[in-house]
Amino acid sequence: MVTRRLLAVSAATVLSVIGLPLSTASTASAEDSSPCTFPGKKYEGRPWSLQRVLMDQLWSQSTGKGVRVAVIDTGVDVKNPQLAKAVDAKSGVNLIPKDAKDANGNKLERGKENGTTDTVGHGSKVAGIIAARPAKGTGFVGLAPDATIIPVQQNDADGHGTAKTLADAIQYAIAKEADVINISQDTANAVEPTPLLKEAIDKALAREIVVVASAGNDGLGGNVKRTYPASYEGVLAVAASDRNNERAAFSQSGDFVGVAAPGVDMISTVPGGGHCADNGTSFSAPYVAGLAALIKAKHQGWTQAQIVAQIEQTAERSVAGHDRLVGWGVVDPVRALTEDDKPIEKPVAREGVTRAEAPTPATVHLGETPDQRAARLATYVVVGGGVLVAAIAGCAVAIRDSQRRNRRRAV
Template sequence: MGSRAIGLRAGHRRRATGALVTAACIVGLSTAAAAPAVADDNTPLQSGECKFGTDDIKETPWSLQRLLTNQMWASGQGEGIRVAVIDTGIDAGNKQLQDAIEGPGKSYVSGKPTQDRVGHGTKVAGIIAARRVASSGFYGIAPKAKVIPFQQTSDEKAGTADTLAKAIDDAVAAKVDVINISQGTAASEDRLPTLKAAVKRAQDSNILIVASAGNSGASGEEKNIYPAAFSEEFDNVLAVAASDRNNERAPFSQAGSFVGIAAPGVDMVSTVPLGGNCVDQGTSFSAPYATGAAALLIAKHRHDKQAWGPQQIIWHLEQTADRVRRGRDNNIGWGVVNPVAALNDDTRPLAPPVPDKPSGVADGSNILPAVATLGETTEERRARIALYIVGGGLLAVAAVVGSSVALRDWRRKTGLTPHGEAKHG
């Protein structure tokens, strides 16, 4: 068999394995069989395939161009914050993550937490805490935070709701500040008692969980994806949808009443195993964007006299989000997370977010139609008359001055004095 054919077969196997595992990361985690969900679709980059050990992307991605980092990082870059990444592992072979990983982590499958054969968890971790390097325009939202890998899915075995619950409990025991979960299941809540209990224990320990809303929203059907949908029951869960460049819901993003906020989720650049950057899309990468913002907030306010708990962090991110509409909706929640606005506002929230005040003309009800006038309007007529008056006055003055000059010249020529007497020289 030729080398080209062998390469093609290897590429097909990699894509098939990646799609299978990514699908498991997004939806289908349960002890019972669940319908597979739409996986994150790779956006073509360079050769058209997202490869491990690839080149860095020098351009700054759009999701970071929207940020004023000098303001966002004015009070720090997430120093001292520890984020649990429950995913496919975090690969230590990427130079942008080597200093970010706090090991050794933990694995619930046959694998090593700091090796990622799928790439999903490495991308998630990069969006949170990738370090800045000269060769790449990409960096994490909180580039001095630490990420801890809890590997509960691998290229050979997908996780379940029970292993996800175990990972949450272990992250709580490790006393992390935030847990990022870019995974979920569409199974009904009554089939997830173990997972629900773990989320409750995280709430009792005052630990924030940021979870992706899921990628099965193309049909427009609204449904719950867990653990994100636990946000309607527990005050420590933030459910994150995916937004596009226009701050609207990405077509694949799952809509529902549980969605609290949105974050960029299309054409997302991040780190990949063995080094380099590539592009991907999905709510899997929206959640860590919000997690990074939460990490910065926690770092800034952790020593305040009145501590900011998970509920205050969630309320503040929702209240300071960029809104397309006045209030919340099931597509993007309260709007698209704005880390800069969140960090610039030090007001500790005391209540849930509220809709923006109406502008008075937003719906067009206070806009009066203009009166249609045929011919000259009143204002135009007044302006014309005023012009005539001023013009006439100027002409009169000019006539008087001209007459005076002409009379003077005539008198000089005839030798008449002002009294009518002739002068003889």
């Protein structure tokens, strides 16, 4: 049983995986919220992030079958039974340099070349939230339990992942025909990295691949800043929400945030088997990547922009439109899969902004024109004449009947 913690890195070109405890505010720090043992204990119940979803209704629409999701991270350990059948090991890769060394200068022992080992646990948690298969003895399962994971090992606890290796990883995912790419990393100090990364992102978007990235965990105290690759246009940046559907205190804010998703006390799979809990936008992003896989499986002809717009449009929000805390709101998987009659290109504000037409005021008559008066009098004359004629006729009939009765008596 080995306890693993993610270490902090500081170089501007270095990328940091961002699972973060609530007590720290640095995006570059990626320490687990609590020590996880590998393998871990099995989580028996249904995690709160899944309790908020009507799973049967969701999966009646889609299970993500046929959709390939690239997890660019610290690897995905296939020894966990819930991940073994979810991972396409033949498509995986290890991009960590062969001569990589740890913080003490010791040469690292590389994992499998296909990215199916994970000494950190971060990538295995991310993959589990997306596509972990159902298993006896636990209520935890991936949001898209029939999706396929492409494991791309690109970072580790010693911070060997850089913007350059991330760009290479994205290019690799494109070549392996990924439909969705999940990136639970960002650049240290929120520095915009090499143009190679943006070029890779743009290429993926042009191939109609949905790119989902963590917004970052440096949001304590209302801190607002752009993070990369989440800030690139076309990338769906995901903030973290809590059990109350509000922004988690650590979650990064900014106008680039697209949506929010559960990111507090997130249960997921760990290397060797079992589960543990973690916090961070690292685990909000795969929740959304799993949702993207569900939509892609149901609507294979939709573009990546339409899938992103659908996720944003159907999110739960407390304001009419977009805000810098949770973007368009907290994702609603069932709504995204059921309110989908036709694709949309961009989300629009809805709650509280519909403007109804003002009622037409009634006409107020303050007087009477001569024509109206003449018409009124004429009506009186006609009605009065009719009543008079009826009265005369009635009297005549009454007199006639009376005279007939008198004649009968005389006879």
